[in-house]
Amino acid sequence: MKINIDKNLVEFTPETADEKVKLEALWKTIVDCTRFNKKLVPVGQYVPSQDELARFAIEGEDALNPSKDAFPEAYANEDCRCYCQTCNKYVELKKGDRIPPCCGKLMEVLD
Known part of the structure; x- marks a missing residue:
């Protein structure tokens, strides 16, 4: 290393x-x-x-990490790409997929 x-x-x-x-x-x-x-x-x-x-x-505190269910449920209306404004992570979603959380908030839809 x-x-x-x-x-x-x-x-x-x-x-x-x-x-x-x-x-x-x-x-x-x-x-x-x-x-x-x-x-x-x-x-x-x-x-x-x-x-x-x-x-x-x-x-680090594992107990402080919220579960996926701690965020509001939001779903993609169509195939799209979401990103995190904090860490710039991207994820591809299909219509009906749940928009995932990242860096303490839901990811933003780009498309």
């Missing part, structure tokens, strides 16, 4: 297929577009001359 630090931005670049799978699993664990993202918090210490690994805990 290649790690690049540029001021307060950290980039992880997987170098093997296994690392790519593990980075995707970490991303899905930490990122929650519905409401709250989790964060990595250091545990213990990391001394390069003594330690072979740095350890982090994943913190």
